[in-house]
Amino acid sequence: MELSTLARVTTGITLLTCVLAVAGVHSYAAGRAQRQALVDRLTAAGHVPGTGRRRRFPGLDRRLRRTRLGKKLELRLAATGLDVTPGEFFVYMLAAVTGLWLIGQAALAPFFGPLAGGLGIAVAVQFLNWQRQKRIEKFINQLPELARILANATQAGLALRTAVSMAAEELEAPAGEELGKVAAQLAVGASMDEALGELADRLPSRELVVLVTTLVLSNRAGGQVVSALRNLTETLDERKETRREIRTQLSQVNMTSYAVPVLGVGSLLLMNGVKDGALERMTGSPAGQAAVLVAFALYAVGFVLIRRLSRIDV
Structure with a gap:
């Protein structure tokens, strides 16, 4: 009797273990499928969760992001579109400052070492400003095509949210990437005003402010967004040519x-x-x-x- 009872208990525990193992495998497969679906959704909206590149200096990056300087640096790097973390940029800038300090001290005089180091910091800041302005200029050049795509999509009866997602898929960087961020924010429940307002903050320009204002007002009041975008497209084309001539001069x-x-x-x-x-x-x-x-x-x-x-x- 005791052996029979022990055999039944062992069999029951084995069956329970098998059931739990099957349930665990099923839960793991379901969670992995949900994660892959989320990754596909974010990728389609313009957010690529990972670039495949291993990030350097993760500890320094985490500590730097908690400071006010790190937060400002993170926003500035996001506006430039560079695939560099604040920790990586800080280390690279520190290495450049050290190298310029040593070169200035050895090539000129010891007095010029600190000046060369300060010049390195100024060059790093100027490089970020140049990259940001370059990205803004490229985005401004894409605004006429963006307004044209939005006008065609809304004229076809699509909602403004859908039109933004369509423009994110059709346009190249940086407009495609920035609109992908807007589409991702809209997908998680952000309002159109908030998403477009953050876009205008990342890439400040008069042309983008006009486009954002037109879209926000049309979305609120339900006005003639198609005709407004058509007129805005012509205006942006003219401003694009004018800016090109002034830059040449x-x-x-x-x-x-x-x-x-x-x-x-x-x-x-x-x-x-x-x-x-x-x-x-x-x-x-x-x-x-x-x-x-x-x-x-x-x-x-x-x-x-x-x-x-x-x-x-x-």
């Missing part, structure tokens, strides 16, 4: 603004090349250091003034 002035500080640094290298150790002797006294700082400040002021004078808002 001011290309020489922009090159002059960059040539001014380059000539200043070149004159220092020439001076040190003509007479070895001249910069070290010059910066060995407070008067010489003050003269160098004043000269660099004047070059920076000249660069800023030339850029400001050549800026024409259309």
Whole structure:
């Protein structure tokens, strides 16, 4: 009797284990299918969860994102479209600053080491601004085609949310990527005003503000969005040509603004090349250091003034 009871208990435990194993496998398969469906949905909306590239410095990146500087840097990198985390960018910038510090100290004089390091930080910030402005310019050039796609989609009877998703699939980067983010936000319950407002904050421009305002007002009041988008498409095409002409006319002035500080640094290298150790002797006294700082400040002021004078808002 005892052996028979033990056999029945063992059989019952075995059957229960098999049932739990089958249930676990079924739950795992269902969860994996749901995850794959979510990945496919986000990918179709323009969000690719992973690029396949292994992220570097994850610990530093997590700590940096908690700070105010890290949050600002993350927003700036998102606006540039670069596939770089704040931690990676910080490490790369730190390496560039260290390298420029050592090069300036060895090639010129010890006094120029900190100046070269500060120049590295300024170049990194300017690089982000340049990448952001480049992405904005490219997005502005795609706005006429974007408005045309939205007008055709709404004229065909599609909702504005569907039209945005369609434009995200048809347009190339950066418009396709940015509209993919908008479509993903709309898919998880965000309002049209919030999603388009964040788009205007990421890529600020007058043209985009006009388009966003038109879409938001049409979505709220239910006005004639097709005719408004048609008129906006023509206006954006004209502004695109005007901006291209102005950029061509001011290309020489922009090159002059960059040539001014380059000539200043070149004159220092020439001076040190003509007479070895001249910069070290010059910066060995407070008067010489003050003269160098004043000269660099004047070059920076000249660069800023030339850029400001050549800026024409259309």
